[in-house]
Amino acid sequence: MEKAHVFSKYPLMVLVISIFLNLFFCMRVCSGSEDHDQSDLSWSRKAAEEAESVAAISCSGHGRAYLDGILLDGKQPVCECNNCYAGHDCSEFIPNCAADATSGDPLFLEPFWMQNAASSAILVAGWHRMSYSFSDKTYISQELENHIRKLHQVVGNANTSGRFIIFGAGSTQLLNAAVHALSSNDSDSSPSLVFAKIPFYQVYESQTVFFETKDFKFEGDVSVWKNNSNATTNLIEFVNSPNNPDGQLNKAVLQGRNAKAIYDRVYFWPHFTAIPAPADEDIMIFSISKLTGHAGTRFGWALIKDEAVFNRMTTYLSLNTLGVSRDAQLRALKLFNVILQGRSGRDIFEFGHKLMSSKWEKLNQTLSASTRFSLQKMGSQYCTFFRRVPEPSPAYAWLKCEREEDKDCYQVLKAANITGREGTVFGAESRYVRLALIRGQDDFDQLLQRLKAIV
Amino acid sequence: MEKAHVFSKYPLMVLVISIFLNLFFCMRVCSGSEDHDQSDLSWSRKAAEEAESVAAISCSGHGRAYLDGILLDGKQPVCECNNCYAGHDCSEFIPNCAADATSGDPLFLEPFWMQNAASSAILVAGWHRMSYSFSDKTYISQELENHIRKLHQVVGNANTSGRFIIFGAGSTQLLNAAVHALSSNDSDSSPSLVFAKIPFYQVYESQTVFFETKDFKFEGDVSVWKNNSNATTNLIEFVNSPNNPDGQLNKAVLQGRNAKAIYDRVYFWPHFTAIPAPADEDIMIFSISKLTGHAGTRFGWALIKDEAVFNRMTTYLSLNTLGVSRDAQLRALKLFNVILQGRSGRDIFEFGHKLMSSKWEKLNQTLSASTRFSLQKMGSQYCTFFRRVPEPSPAYAWLKCEREEDKDCYQVLKAANITGREGTVFGAESRYVRLALIRGQDDFDQLLQRLKAIV
DSSP states (O other): OOHHHHTTTTTHHHHHHHHHHHHHHHHHHHHTSSSSGGGOTTHHHHHHHHHHHHHTTTTSSSEEEESHHHHEEEEEEEHHHHTTTTSSSSSOTTOOOOOOSSOOOOOOGGGHHHTTTTHHHHEEEEETTTTSTTTSSSOOOOOHHHHHHHHHHTTOOBBBTEEEEEEESSHHHHHHHHHHHOOOOOOOSEEEEEESSOOOHHHHHHHHHHHHTTTEEEEEEEHHHHHOSSSSSEEEEEEEOOTTTTOOOOSSOOOSTTEEEEEEEOOOOOOTSSSSSSSSEEEEEESSSSSOOGGGOOEEEEEEEHHHHHHHHHHHHHHHSSOOOOOHHHHHHHHHHHHHHHHHHHHHHHHHHHHHHHHHHHHHHHHHHSSSSSSSOOOOOOOOOTTOOOOOOOOOEEEEOOOOTOOOOHHHHTTTTOEEEEGGGGSTTTTTTEEESSOHHHHHHHHHHHHHHOO | OOHHHTTTTTTHHHHHHHHHHHHHHHHHHHHHHTGGGGGOTTTTHHHHHHHHHHTTOOOOOSSEOOOOOOOOSSSSSSOEEOOTEEEEESSSOTOOOOOOOOOOOOGGGHHHHTTTHHHHHHEEEETTSSSSSTSSSSOOOOOOHHHHHOOOHHHOBBBBBEEEEESSSSHHHHHHHHHHHHHHOOOOOOOOOEEEESSOOOOHHHHHTTTTTTTTEEEEEEHHTTTTOOOOSSSEEEEEEOOTOOOOOOOOOOTTTTEEEEETTTOOOOTTTOOOOOOOOOOEEEESSSTHHHTOOOOOEEESOOOHHHHHHHHHHHHSSSSOOHHHHHHHHHHHHHHHHHTTTTTHHHHHHHHHHHHHHHHHHTTTTTTSEOOOOOOOOOOOTTTBBBOOOSSEEEEESSSOOOOOOHHHHHHHEEOOOEGGGGTSSEEEEEEEOSOOOOHHHHHHHHHHHHO
C-alpha cells in the first residue's frame, strides 16, 4: 500500500486515460484483421507496392513512368516524357518543337483510367492462364465474350444476337483475317478484288498488298468499280464507319450478290459519333484501342453472322498467333468491367465525348479566324445512347488547305511547326492533312497554339 | 478520493498491466506505418485482394480458379478441373476417363511459379502502356530485349551478339514472318520452296500452306530435295532443334548458296536437352511457352543476323498485329526477372530438368517391361549450363508400336484409354505416336497408369 500511495493522487484519472488508450489501440489492432483497409496481403503485396511506387514517380504531369520502363539507376524506371517536354521529371518545356498530330494514339482517355485507378488495376499471378487454351478448348475467354455482348447491348451500337465473336490482336489482325475468310473460295479461280472508298485508312491497302495470296488482290478506290458490275468476280469492300480520317458514317458502295463488306466499326462509340441505331452488318470489327484507349494491349473483336466465315477466321487466328494473348484478354475484361459498373457506360462515354467535342469546338473557333484552312463538315444526328443530339466530336480533323498556292498542305503545316499525316496516305489529294485529336492533352494544346500562330 | 478507494486495492497492478497493454498495442499500431508488412496500399489494394481471394479458392490440387474464370454465382470464379477430375472443387476422380497426352501444353512448370508467387506477380495499373508504341517509337520493350540478351548469356544457349531481336506472338507468328522475309525477293519469279525433315512439327506445313503467297510454297519432306541441288530456286528449311516430336538436336539438311534455314530453338533450354554450345544460326526462334511454361501469354522472339531479314520481319509484325501486346511483354519481363534473380537461372532449370528427367525415367521403366512399344533413343552429351552430362529429359515421347499387327499405333493406345498425337500428323508412319510429357502432373500420372495396364 506504500507504493500505491505514490500513484494515489490521480489514480483514477491515469487509469481511465490508460484504459481509454487501450480501447483506442485495441479498436485499431483488433479490427484490423476484419477491416477492409487493413486486411493482410501475402504474396500479392510486393507487386502492389512496386506498382504504387512506380505510379508515385513524379513526371510533372507531362510524362509517366512505367513498371517496364528503362532503369537508369538500376532501381526506378525513368520518366517517359510527352512530346515537347524533357528532363528527368519532364519539367523542361522545349520551346520550338513541332506539335505532333500524326498517329491516332488514343491517349485522350488516360486521365479517365487514372481517375479509376482502384477499379481498373489487375494483379496477375505468376501462374495465371499458362495453358494454350481455356477450359472449353478455345482461345477465347467466355467471360470476356459475355462482357462484349453486354457492352454492345448497353451502348446500343451493334446487334450481337445470332453473331459469332472472334478475338484478334487489335482490329489489325482481324482485317486481314476477314479478307482471307471472304476470299478463300476454291471454286473461284480468279482472285477476289479488294476495295475501299477514298479517303481511307492506309492499313487497308498496305496490309492487303503485303499479305496478298492467289485468292485476293488490293484494287484500290471503290469508285473505279462502282459502275462496272462484273457478276463473276468476288468483291470485298472495307467500310470504315465512322471513317478515318473524315469521321463520316460511311455505307458500303458495292452492292449485289458478289459484293461483301468488312465493316470497320472501331470508331463507332459515343466518344466520336452519335449512335443512330445498332450496326447490323455481316462482319463488324471493333477494338479496345478506340473504346478504352488501350492501343498497346492489342485487343479487338469481330461480330460475324456467317458460320463458315467465322470458322475460316478462327483457322486464320490459330495458324497466325494461336489466338490472342490471355494477358491482353484479362486486361480487356477488367476494363469492360469498369465501363459496365455503376452508370452502365455513361461515365467513360460522357468523359470521352465531353473531351472530344470540346477539342473540336476549340479547333473550329481557332480556324474560323481565317479562310486559309477548312475542316470536314460534321452532320448532327440523334444519339440513342445520350438521348439527345450530341455536339460533333470526331477523332480526327480532316484539314484542307484552301489557298490556291497551298497545294502541299502537309508542308504548309510543317513550316508552321505542326506534323500531321499527308492526305496522300489516305489516297486523297495533298491539299488534305489529317490531324489526330485523340492524342493526349499536351499534344492538342501545342497543336492549337501553333495553329493560332498561323491563322 | 472516495471513488479512488474502490480501485485502491491493486491500483498499481491494474495500471501497470494497462500501460503494458498500451505499449504492446502502440508497437503494433505505431510501427505499422513503417513496417514493410503493414505499409499502406491505396489504389492497388483492391486488385491484390481480388487476386489473393481467387488464388485461395480450393480446387483440391486438381484444378485452379482464375481471375477471368466463369462466375457461376456472380461472385467467385469456378474451379477449372484437370483432365479426369470433376466437381465444384475438382475432388471427384472420373475412373475410366482417357489419359490426355495430346497437346504440348507446358503446365509442368506451373508449380514453380506457385512456389515463386511473390516475385512473379505483377500489378498492372489501368493506364499502363496505353500507347501504340514505346517511347523510342518501336513496338519492343528495351528492358525486355536487354533481359533476353542477358538470359541467353547466362544459359549459354544462343549467341546474341551482332543479332537483331524481334518479338512475336509466340514462335507461331515468327515462323511465318521468317518465311515471308526469306522469300520476298523481287528479282526471283519462282516461289521459294519450303521444307522440313520428317518427323516435323505440323504447324510448319499447315501454316505455310494456309498463308501461301506467290513468293513461297510448302514442298514437304526435305529428303526428297536433298540430292537435287537446283541452283536457281530459293530453298527454305525449318530446322527444329531439339526436334518436336523426337527430341533430336537436328541440323539443316539443305546446304549451299540458295538454302536458308529457320532454326526453331524453342526447346533448346536445359529443361529438355544438354546445351553443348551456344546456337549460332542466322535465324533462331525462341518462345516463353517452353521456357517458362506460359503458352497462353503468346510471347516469342527471334534472333536475326541479317538486317534486311530483320526489317522485313518487322514490317510483317507491323502489318499483321502492330507488334506484340504490351501486356504480354510486361508479363515476360517479370518472368525473366525471376529467372535471372538469385542463382542466375539455376532454380527454374534445375526444377524443370529434374521433373522432366524423372518423367522420362519412369516412362522408360514402365515400357521396359514389354517389347510392344519402343521409345526414341536419347543421346547423352555434356551440358555447359549444368557442367555435367545430364540425364535425358525430352519434352515428348516418340513412341513406336513394334508389333507387326499394331500398324495404327494411335488406335492401339486409344483402345488402352490413352490419347496421343498420330505419327502421321508429323509426316511419319502411323506406327508412331507422340506423347506429351510436358503437361501437368495429373496428366502424366494417368498416362503412366494406363501404360502400366497394357504392358
